[in-house]
Amino acid sequence: MSVRHGLLALLSQGPRYGYQLKTEFEASTADTCPLNIGQVYTTLSRLERDGLVSRAGEDEQGRVRYAITPDGHGELDRWFAKPVSRADRPRDELVVKLAMAATTPGVDVAAVVQAQRSSTMRTLQELTRAKRGFDASAETAQRLVLDSMIFQAEAEQRWLDHCEAVLGGPSDSSPAKETP
Amino acid sequence: MTEREPSASAADQLPRPDGEPIVRLAGVVRVHGEGPHAVPALRGVSLDVRAGELVAVMGPSGSGKSTLLNLAGGLDRPTEGSVLLEGRELRDLPPKRLAELRRRSAGYVFQDLNLIPSLTVAENVALPRELDGASTATARRAALRVLDEVGLADMGDRFPDDLSGGQRQRAAIARALVGERRLLLADEPTGALDTRAGDEIIQVLRQRADARAAVLLVTHEPRYAAWADRVVFLRDGRITDSSDAQGTDGAGGMGVVSAR
Numbered sequence: 290m291s292v293r294h295g296l297l298a299l300l301s302q303g304p305r306y307g308y309q310l311k312t313e314f315e316a317s318t319a320d321t322c323p324l325n326i327g328q329v330y331t332t333l334s335r336l337e338r339d340g341l342v343s344r345a346g347e348d349e350q351g352r353v354r355y356a357i358t359p360d361g362h363g364e365l366d367r368w369f370a371k372p373v374s375r376a377d378r379p380r381d382e383l384v385v386k387l388a389m390a391a392t393t394p395g396v397d398v399a400a401v402v403q404a405q406r407s408s409t410m411r412t413l414q415e416l417t418r419a420k421r422g423f424d425a426s427a428e429t430a431q432r433l434v435l436d437s438m439i440f441q442a443e444a445e446q447r448w449l450d451h452c453e454a455v456l457g458g459p460s461d462s463s464p465a466k467e468t469p
Numbered sequence: 470m471t472e473r474e475p476s477a478s479a480a481d482q483l484p485r486p487d488g489e490p491i492v493r494l495a496g497v498v499r500v501h502g503e504g505p506h507a508v509p510a511l512r513g514v515s516l517d518v519r520a521g522e523l524v525a526v527m528g529p530s531g532s533g534k535s536t537l538l539n540l541a542g543g544l545d546r547p548t549e550g551s552v553l554l555e556g557r558e559l560r561d562l563p564p565k566r567l568a569e570l571r572r573r574s575a576g577y578v579f580q581d582l583n584l585i586p587s588l589t590v591a592e593n594v595a596l597p598r599e600l601d602g603a604s605t606a607t608a609r610r611a612a613l614r615v616l617d618e619v620g621l622a623d624m625g626d627r628f629p630d631d632l633s634g635g636q637r638q639r640a641a642i643a644r645a646l647v648g649e650r651r652l653l654l655a656d657e658p659t660g661a662l663d664t665r666a667g668d669e670i671i672q673v674l675r676q677r678a679d680a681r682a683a684v685l686l687v688t689h690e691p692r693y694a695a696w697a698d699r700v701v702f703l704r705d706g707r708i709t710d711s712s713d714a715q716g717t718d719g720a721g722g723m724g725v726v727s728a729r
């Protein structure tokens with residue numbers, strides 16, 4: 290989750306102060322990526338150190354407003370232009386867990402898969418419910434973020450089905466009579 | 470997880486907010502063939518589907534999904550166990566009464582829709598009512614009403630070939646629900662459709678459940694199963710696990726929309 294570039298993107302629409310950045314960031318990601326305000330200020334001071342944002346005075350309540358610099362625009366353009374590499378993302382705990390379950394004696398892999406599958410399906414049900422709750426007026430960005438999580442949960446579910454099939458092997462020697 | 474319970478368990482004594490299930494399978498076993506060639510398709514499945522509920526069944530090919538659906542709708546009879554459709558035990562019914570109850574209570578939607586091409590959409594949808602003895606006018610009124618409910622109010626006088634795949638499938642849902650039928654059995658209804666039309670169909674099924682139908686959906690698409698109130702997983706003729714949208718069946722409970 291690139292908070293740094295997210296903040297630059299928001300600032301490219303005009304100067305903002307810290308709390309405003311926090312709420313706008315959370316709203317555009319459909320509240321799926323909560324930020325704490327400390328994280329926002331830490332990120333802003335690093336961006337300032339790197340010359341990507343600068344202070345743009347205070348508003349009437351004395352809150353410091355930040356503005357994006359020309360270097361910041363350049364960094365943001367590069368970010369949008371560059372695809373995200375899978376290697377840049379954090380390791381997936383589930384993948385590690387299943388790999389370990391499959392190779393550690395005494396662990397019931399099928400039970401691990403089954404528990405995860407129920408849990409992932411529940412996640413998928415909740416996400417679907419949340420999406421149904423969004424009416425047409427909800428912002429496109431928010432709907433797309435939820436869609437992303439739905440697709441990820443769906444992919445995980447498919448992968449778990451695949452794991453079950455591979456790990457289980459043919460459990461019955463008689464051929465299946467049923468059509469799929 | 471009431472699915473695992475035998476029919477007379479404590480779970481059955483709990484008050485049901487929605488009253489009796491529309492369909493109840495208890496300890497259902499279905500074996501195809503006999504002797505050394507016997508193939509068990511279901512090995513003891515218990516499942517309730519209540520009015521207002523959308524239940525999805527997932528599982529690999531050969532896990533018994535379609536058998537389960539056929540038994541729930543009275544198209545097939547269990548080798549052991551009991552199937553109650555609107556409170557009536559199906560195994561005791563003579564074939565003629567079974568056919569009658571099936572026609573009156575349950576409607577099917579398949580992947581390959583089979584609307585009759587020479588009849589209009591409204592005539593197709595009215596057909597089950599006419600077979601039940603309703604007058605043409607009564608059947609047509611019922612057909613138009615249910616077509617309206619699935620968003621095809623203006624399509625009644627078109628022919629199936631004039632409709633898109635998604636519209637044809639919605640007409641098939643209308644036909645499955647025409648009259649007083651409260652159980653909708655759908656076997657991969659989105660299978661032949663593109664994503665957009667598939668999304669439309671799952672929304673119609675959800676709406677029908679919200680309008681108090683009981684819907685049992687077989688699908689291999691997790692994304693569509695996720696619209697269900699409950700998802701049951703079948704494997705080798707048994708329910709291995711099930712997931713409840715309310716998260717009442719154990720673990721999980723990660724508030725998704727504040728996730729990670």
